[in-house]
Amino acid sequence: AQSVTQLDSQVPVFEEAPVELRCNYSSSVSVYLFWYVQYPNQGLQLLLKYLSGSTLVKGINGFEAEFNKSQTSFHLRKPSVHISDTAEYFCAVSAPYSSASKIIFGSGTRLSIRP
Amino acid sequence: ETGVTQSPTHLIKTRGQQVTLRCSSQSGHNTVSWYQQALGQGPQFIFQYYREEENGRGNFPPRFSGLQFPNYSSELNVNALELDDSALYLCASSSDRGHTGELFFGEGSRLTVL
Numbered sequence: 670a671q672s673v674t675q676l677d678s679q680v681p682v683f684e685e686a687p688v689e690l691r692c693n694y695s696s697s698v699s700v701y702l703f704w705y706v707q708y709p710n711q712g713l714q715l716l717l718k719y720l721s722g723s724t725l726v727k728g729i730n731g732f733e734a735e736f737n738k739s740q741t742s743f744h745l746r747k748p749s750v751h752i753s754d755t756a757e758y759f760c761a762v763s764a765p766y767s768s769a770s771k772i773i774f775g776s777g778t779r780l781s782i783r784p
Numbered sequence: 785e786t787g788v789t790q791s792p793t794h795l796i797k798t799r800g801q802q803v804t805l806r807c808s809s810q811s812g813h814n815t816v817s818w819y820q821q822a823l824g825q826g827p828q829f830i831f832q833y834y835r836e837e838e839n840g841r842g843n844f845p846p847r848f849s850g851l852q853f854p855n856y857s858s859e860l861n862v863n864a865l866e867l868d869d870s871a872l873y874l875c876a877s878s879s880d881r882g883h884t885g886e887l888f889f890g891e892g893s894r895l896t897v898l
Contacts, residue, residue, distance in 0.1 A: 701885050712788070712874055712889030713827070720884065759826050763885050771840075772885055774826035 671696040671762045675775035682750055683783050690745040690778045692760030702743040703761040703772070704734055713759060719743065720765070730754065755782045788877050790890035797865050798898050805860040805893045807875030815839070816858040817887065818850060819874040827874055833858055834880075862895075870897045 676691040694700060701720050705713040717728025724736040734745045743760060760775040789808045797803050809816050815834045819827035829842035833852035847863040856877070862869055872894050876887035 703885050710891070712891045713876075713887070714889065715886050718885055761826075761885070772829070772887070774828075776826045777824075 671700060671764060671773050673760050673762045673773055673775040675760050675778050677778050678776070679779045679781065681781045681783060684752055685749050687748050688746065688750050688780065690758050690780065692743045692745065692775060694741050694743065694762045696762065698764050701763045701765055702736060704728065704745050705759045705761060707757040707759065750782050752782050752784065754780060756780060788875060788888050788890035790875050790893050792893055793891065794894045796896045796898060799865055799867060801865050802861065802863045803865060803895060805873050807858045807890060809856045809858065809877035810888045813877035813879050813888070814856050815878045815880065816852055816856065817876045818860045819876065821872040821874055830860070865897045867897050870895060
């Protein structure tokens, strides 16, 4: 079985500053990893995913994440945030080729951007 | 391309009542998954429907039930509502049971149980 831990429930950051949202996972098998974003009063949207290959994954809106197998981490980063990045971010994990029923979501990190 | 749509967007019920939530999947998708998102938490998997058959269920009691129709739209039914059922209910569609993990979410139905 897989599990995912998002270490920070809230991350405040100033506009144009860099940000890192932390995610650690636990699994006895290889994994697929995801970051989803949820803007206020909306559903979730896929930001990026790691299935295999390069450990540095680039997503939409200038976000990227790095898969670190030895540290079982998949931290999300952005070099310069904008007010529009204010949202809740969810890390998720699943086993390869399993159905959507096996995607496990973390508890979320609320990113708040200060002008 | 039509995205995932859910109805109603908001509703208020009282304890013991029943509720039906509806979801239209994205064009070309044959799989619908339902999630419950309580305030301040991540989505919790309820169940998934693939080609009109239930294809996996999370840790939810039988009073949570569902259907998928030939056009791949879906319903979530909850009987005997409890206060703890208050949450945002999210529907997500995907192709082929979502093996690559890319789910397309609707904006959700926010249920309040009084």
